[in-house]
Amino acid sequence: MMAQLQALLQWTSESAPILFVRDSKYGMPAVQSFHLIGITVFLATIFVLALRLAGVGMMDWSLPSLQRQLRPWATAALTLVLLSGFLIFLGTPSKYLASNPFRFKMAVLGLAILFQFGVVRRVVRAETGSRLARRHLAVAGISLTLWFLVGWAGRAIAFVP
Amino acid sequence: MSLLAWCQWLEHSAPALAISESIWLFPFIEGSHILALPVSVGMIMLFDLRLLGLAFRGGAASSIVDEILRWSKFGFTVMFITGGLLFMSQAGKAYGNSFFRAKLIFLLMLGINAAVYQAVFYPKMAQWDSAGRAPFGARLCAALSLIVWIAVIVCGRTMAYQL
Numbered sequence: 031m032m033a034q035l036q037a038l039l040q041w042t043s044e045s046a047p048i049l050f051v052r053d054s055k056y057g058m059p060a061v062q063s064f065h066l067i068g069i070t071v072f073l074a075t076i077f078v079l080a081l082r083l084a085g086v087g088m089m090d091w092s093l094p095s096l097q098r099q100l101r102p103w104a105t106a107a108l109t110l111v112l113l114s115g116f117l118i119f120l121g122t123p124s125k126y127l128a129s130n131p132f133r134f135k136m137a138v139l140g141l142a143i144l145f146q147f148g149v150v151r152r153v154v155r156a157e158t159g160s161r162l163a164r165r166h167l168a169v170a171g172i173s174l175t176l177w178f179l180v181g182w183a184g185r186a187i188a189f190v191p
Numbered sequence: 192m193s194l195l196a197w198c199q200w201l202e203h204s205a206p207a208l209a210i211s212e213s214i215w216l217f218p219f220i221e222g223s224h225i226l227a228l229p230v231s232v233g234m235i236m237l238f239d240l241r242l243l244g245l246a247f248r249g250g251a252a253s254s255i256v257d258e259i260l261r262w263s264k265f266g267f268t269v270m271f272i273t274g275g276l277l278f279m280s281q282a283g284k285a286y287g288n289s290f291f292r293a294k295l296i297f298l299l300m301l302g303i304n305a306a307v308y309q310a311v312f313y314p315k316m317a318q319w320d321s322a323g324r325a326p327f328g329a330r331l332c333a334a335l336s337l338i339v340w341i342a343v344i345v346c347g348r349t350m351a352y353q354l
Contacts, residue, residue, distance in 0.1 A: 059349040066228070066348050067341055073226075074233025077262075087262060090254040099247045103240065178226055185222040 043120045052121035061117050068110035069181065075104040076146075076177050083153070083170035085163055093154045131190050135183035142176035198282035210280040217280065224273035231266030232340050234259045242325045242333035251320040256313075281354055290350035297343045301336065308332040 042048065051057035081087030082096050091099075119126050126132045153169050192200070201207060210216050238259045240246035247255055278285055285291045312329040319326055325333070 056349070059352050060345075063345040063348045066225070067344050070228045070233040070344065071236055073229030074237055077229055077233070078237065081258070081262065087258045088255065091250060095249055099249060103237070103246055181226045182222055185218065185225060189218040 039123050043123050048120045051117060061114050065111060065114040065118060068107045068114060072104055072107035072111055073177055075100040076173060080170040080174045083166045085166065097154045129187050131183050131186035135180055138176060138183060139180050142180055145173060145176055195286050198286040201279055201282040207279045210276060220273050220276050223269060224277060227266045227269040231263050231270045234263040234266065236337055236340060239333040239337045242329055244324060252325065253316045253320045284354045288350050288353055290346045290353065294343055294346035297339050297346065301339050304332055304335050
């Protein structure tokens with residue numbers, strides 16, 4: 031199973047479109063730029079929602095309505111990040127699989143997604159009042175920490191083996 | 192002293208060398224520069240989307256503008272400090288980098304664009320706020336801002352491949 035998966039990965043990473051992205055002069059910078067534009071918008075939506083959860087910003091909006099407004103852009107941006115990220119990965123899969131920061135990044139990414147869709151979404155929907163303020167603050171803090179940790183781990187791939 | 196000579200002098204100054212020769216300082220500054228993007232540019236992009244009627248449709252633009260500007264100021268402060276330090280540590284190489292030059296021109300355009308918005312449309316926001324749709328000029332400012340910020344990100348990412 032593992033061997034077949036690796037063979038598939040190898041085969042895909044040697045396909046013409048992936049080689050074009052990897053080896054053309056502006057292929058990788060372009061895909062990396064898409065990745066970064068997606069990160070910019072996605073983390074901005076995470077940040078705005080966290081401000082509201084923590085009770086320090088966007089207080090004119092109720093949590094559910096703010097989340098409804100942000101969701102289409104968060105979804106679109108996260109899709110862009112994941113797709114461009116997968117393309118970058120396929121350029122040199124063996125390099126990324128051997129990289130410690132990359133493995134760490136994928137683990138934290140998994141946690142961040144689970145936390146966002148499991149905990150944050152539930153807390154946002156169940157908003158009832160100031161009684162929950164302390165829990166909201168903790169949820170905002172964990173969400174921000176997880177997502178920005180994914181970003182830092184991503185940056186570390188370039189510097190740490 | 193020519194600009195190029197100044198850039199080369201800057202790159203070889205003691206603080207610049209301290210950054211480029213440290214194994215953790217440069218990555219830390221560069222990482223901070225990139226992770227401040229959402230808190231600065233990302234926030235502005237969300238506000239641009241509101242002006243264009245593509246986000247936060249349920250509420251008045253003025254109910255988010257002050258919040259967004261307040262938090263993005265924090266992000267932009269980090270952005271300019273880290274960006275200045277990164278430039279310093281590679282000034283000589285950045286001088287000849289066409290993507291860096293384009294990035295600076297785009298940043299200047301964005302500054303002018305923001306000043307125009309601040310002077311012309313911001314004071315009258317309360318008037319058109321509840322009308323639902325921003326005036327054409329304000330929407331033009333927002334569209335320009337979105338497009339040129341994307342260009343800045345592309346230039347910033349691409350220049351790193353050529354340093």
